[in-house]
Amino acid sequence: MSENGRGPAPKAVSRRRSATRAVTMADVARAAGVSTQTVSRALRDPRSVGPETLERIETAVRETRYVQNYAASHLASNRSMTVAAIIPTISTSIFAETIQGLTDVLLPEGYQVFLGHTDYTSAREEALVRSLAGRRPDGFFIIGTRHTQEAAEILKRAGVPVVESWSWTPRPIDLLVGFSNPAAMMAVVDHLVARGYRRLTFAGMIKPGDHRAKERLKGFLDAHGRHFPGAEPRVVTMASGPMVMEAGVELLDRVRAAHPETDAVVFASDVLASGALLKCAALGIRVPQDLAITGFGNYDIAAHLVPGLTTIAIASRTIGMEAARLLLRRMQGQEVEAKMVDVGFQLLARGST
Amino acid sequence: MSENGRGPAPKAVSRRRSATRAVTMADVARAAGVSTQTVSRALRDPRSVGPETLERIETAVRETRYVQNYAASHLASNRSMTVAAIIPTISTSIFAETIQGLTDVLLPEGYQVFLGHTDYTSAREEALVRSLAGRRPDGFFIIGTRHTQEAAEILKRAGVPVVESWSWTPRPIDLLVGFSNPAAMMAVVDHLVARGYRRLTFAGMIKPGDHRAKERLKGFLDAHGRHFPGAEPRVVTMASGPMVMEAGVELLDRVRAAHPETDAVVFASDVLASGALLKCAALGIRVPQDLAITGFGNYDIAAHLVPGLTTIAIASRTIGMEAARLLLRRMQGQEVEAKMVDVGFQLLARGST
DNA sequence: CTGTTAGCGCATTCAC
DNA sequence: GTGAATGCGCTAACAG
Numbered sequence: 001m002s003e004n005g006r007g008p009a010p011k012a013v014s015r016r017r018s019a020t021r022a023v024t025m026a027d028v029a030r031a032a033g034v035s036t037q038t039v040s041r042a043l044r045d046p047r048s049v050g051p052e053t054l055e056r057i058e059t060a061v062r063e064t065r066y067v068q069n070y071a072a073s074h075l076a077s078n079r080s081m082t083v084a085a086i087i088p089t090i091s092t093s094i095f096a097e098t099i100q101g102l103t104d105v106l107l108p109e110g111y112q113v114f115l116g117h118t119d120y121t122s123a124r125e126e127a128l129v130r131s132l133a134g135r136r137p138d139g140f141f142i143i144g145t146r147h148t149q150e151a152a153e154i155l156k157r158a159g160v161p162v163v164e165s166w167s168w169t170p171r172p173i174d175l176l177v178g179f180s181n182p183a184a185m186m187a188v189v190d191h192l193v194a195r196g197y198r199r200l201t202f203a204g205m206i207k208p209g210d211h212r213a214k215e216r217l218k219g220f221l222d223a224h225g226r227h228f229p230g231a232e233p234r235v236v237t238m239a240s241g242p243m244v245m246e247a248g249v250e251l252l253d254r255v256r257a258a259h260p261e262t263d264a265v266v267f268a269s270d271v272l273a274s275g276a277l278l279k280c281a282a283l284g285i286r287v288p289q290d291l292a293i294t295g296f297g298n299y300d301i302a303a304h305l306v307p308g309l310t311t312i313a314i315a316s317r318t319i320g321m322e323a324a325r326l327l328l329r330r331m332q333g334q335e336v337e338a339k340m341v342d343v344g345f346q347l348l349a350r351g352s353t
Numbered sequence: 354m355s356e357n358g359r360g361p362a363p364k365a366v367s368r369r370r371s372a373t374r375a376v377t378m379a380d381v382a383r384a385a386g387v388s389t390q391t392v393s394r395a396l397r398d399p400r401s402v403g404p405e406t407l408e409r410i411e412t413a414v415r416e417t418r419y420v421q422n423y424a425a426s427h428l429a430s431n432r433s434m435t436v437a438a439i440i441p442t443i444s445t446s447i448f449a450e451t452i453q454g455l456t457d458v459l460l461p462e463g464y465q466v467f468l469g470h471t472d473y474t475s476a477r478e479e480a481l482v483r484s485l486a487g488r489r490p491d492g493f494f495i496i497g498t499r500h501t502q503e504a505a506e507i508l509k510r511a512g513v514p515v516v517e518s519w520s521w522t523p524r525p526i527d528l529l530v531g532f533s534n535p536a537a538m539m540a541v542v543d544h545l546v547a548r549g550y551r552r553l554t555f556a557g558m559i560k561p562g563d564h565r566a567k568e569r570l571k572g573f574l575d576a577h578g579r580h581f582p583g584a585e586p587r588v589v590t591m592a593s594g595p596m597v598m599e600a601g602v603e604l605l606d607r608v609r610a611a612h613p614e615t616d617a618v619v620f621a622s623d624v625l626a627s628g629a630l631l632k633c634a635a636l637g638i639r640v641p642q643d644l645a646i647t648g649f650g651n652y653d654i655a656a657h658l659v660p661g662l663t664t665i666a667i668a669s670r671t672i673g674m675e676a677a678r679l680l681l682r683r684m685q686g687q688e689v690e691a692k693m694v695d696v697g698f699q700l701l702a703r704g705s706t
Numbered sequence: 707c708t709g710t711t712a713g714c715g716c717a718t719t720c721a722c
Numbered sequence: 723g724t725g726a727a728t729g730c731g732c733t734a735a736c737a738g
Contacts, residue, residue: 072715
């Protein structure tokens with residue numbers, strides 16, 4: 001009501017809110033003497049404008065130090081040029097390889113990657129999916145095939161391609177690039193039995209939300225039941241803690257205490273197996289004569305240990321790259337030839353068995 | 354002009370372009386019987402609206418399965434709630450730890466992380482900086498303190514906090530969380546000399562854009578010159594290839610061929626040192642009697658090798674967390690007490706020396 | 707505590 | 723090949 005002291009207030013008060021007062025496309029257009037549409041076209045497809053116009057625009061971009069605002073672009077075009085990636089943890093080199101493969105393929109195509117990690121808890125996964133969905137990515141990449149109903153629902157409703165990975169399911173949300181963890185573990189057991197081992201013990205870190213680890217255990221149990229019907233399978237697990245070699249050492253101790261008759265320890269990960277293998281050397285336990293040891297993942301270290309670690313090789317980088325290719329095809333409006341890609345696995349028999 | 358078959362066309366033709374026809378805030382507002390503004394407020398600060406209104410809005414959100422569109426939010430508020438992280442490579446667990454620390458702190462505050470990797474090339478770094486700047490992140494995190502002039506310029510002009518890391522410089526772009534690589538390497542050399550080693554050889558992978566590796570070499574050379582004035586320092590390097598244990602094995606071979614008198618090999622990374630150490634065991638070279646070996650980074654494996662690997666421990670996770678805290682403070686409009694944080698390093702003397 | 711209005715920066719549609 | 727008008731979905735500013 002009252003006229004305050006801030007001077008005359010005409011009907012249309014300026015409501016400019018841009019804090020940084022960044023250079024916009026309009027500034028470039030002004031500098032180049034063209035309309036913003038022409039600048040927009042020139043940036044997205046240089047051949048769509050005249051060569052001389054292009055020249056002027058490019059000069060203007062350089063002089064004004066213009067940096068395109070993708071948020072505005074996203075809003076106007078309904079394409080964010082981003083992909084959301086959800087992994088259990090970043091500090092496991094094996095998932096890092098997958099993410100590297102993913103970004104290696106996506107970045108050259110102009111897509112940026114949003115990365116989030118769940119720490120193997122489904123609550124965090126759901127929160128992350130919800131939050132990332134708010135960014136309106138053009139695609140999702142997620143490790144695992146087991147999600148809360150709500151998370152799966154959000155992923156389905158996002159209306160963009162979704163790649164699940166590192167596991168297998170007959171009915172993925174959308175696309176799948178993975179392999180069978182149980183089958184891989186069965187291959188390990190089959191190998192050990194073929195080598196003459198008879199008293200196998202499974203040892204692993206099985207966090208509540210780590211379905212891959214559970215699948216590996218299941219593979220072990222199935223194979224064990226097949227080879228030794230009626231026999232009680234030996235299983236030693238940890239439910240929490242960091243996935244480090246020290247955990248492998250502790251698991252080895254527990255195996256030796258609880259099941260001293262064990263002649264082969266099947267670890268759920270190379271990290272654990274490596275810790276155990278090195279500990280055996282320190283303890284004077286001969287591998288594989290006194291005890292055989294197997295891992296999972298074929299980490300860099302596996303081939304360099306003495307003896308070499310028998311393990312399952314997973315094409316982790318390939319998973320990321322293949323997922324990226326599927327996403328790209330779908331994001332570009334094409335169909336994919338196969339919605340489910342099995343990258344398989346490979347048993348690498350080395351000295352530890 | 355002509356009346357087409359789609360019914361009466363008033364002057365203002367609808368230009369709705371939303372492809373997915375996603376649920377918007379207006380849908381929620383309608384369902385809850387309030388204005389969009391009230392919904393917006395309720396979502397950002399639930400206490401800013403009446404309890405009964407909040408109740409209705411929350412119900413409406415659930416029923417409509419509304420997922421907030423951050424791109425629109427970003428455009429309107431000029432805050433993207435994202436942070437861009439630029440690292441040389443993802444598949445090195447040591448940087449992965451840093452990113453994990455970064456996201457661990459940022460995610461609970463509602464920030465998402467954009468991740469890009471440069472593969473140790475400055476051209477890719479510049480392209481990445483430019484592209485990420487277009488996303489208008491509220492902050493930047495970047496490994497290293499050496500950038501192209503153009504990249505540094507973009508970072509400065511972005512008008513948001515920037516944290517450089519994993520190195521040291523007296524004049525950072527903005528904020529710095531790092532340590533002195535040369536000083537760390539000098540500590541290694543001092544340690545070796547104190548233990549009686551006199552014929553040291555540096556061995557490392559030095560990619561063109563890896564300034565941290567160069568700094569470590571410089572630290573070695575400086576310390577070597579200090580301890581052995583006039584003596585020619587021994588240096589063996591690789592300029593390319595993946596950073597894997599096999600590279601350490603190859604470097605060891607080259608050291609033994611080119612400088613057989615070497616009594617201690619100073620590796621630029623634990624990965625290389627581990628490969629060499631395991632190879633020594635296979636070759637029957639006694640460590641540390643015949644040859645001492647040191648690493649850098651204190652990877653998980655260092656403590657578990659036999660003998661344990663003497664190395665430099667870097668608080669890599671802390672770097673990420675501290676960087677995130679600095680960014681948060683600045684993104685929330687507060688000042689930071691110190692723009693430069695030295696996380697230091699720690700020499701861990703183990704059996705390999 | 708709630709509603710109205712305008713605008714964030716760009717891409718799409720259409721006309722020339 | 724280029725320009726003008728319009729809207730993407732949300733929030734800042736202001737009024738009540």
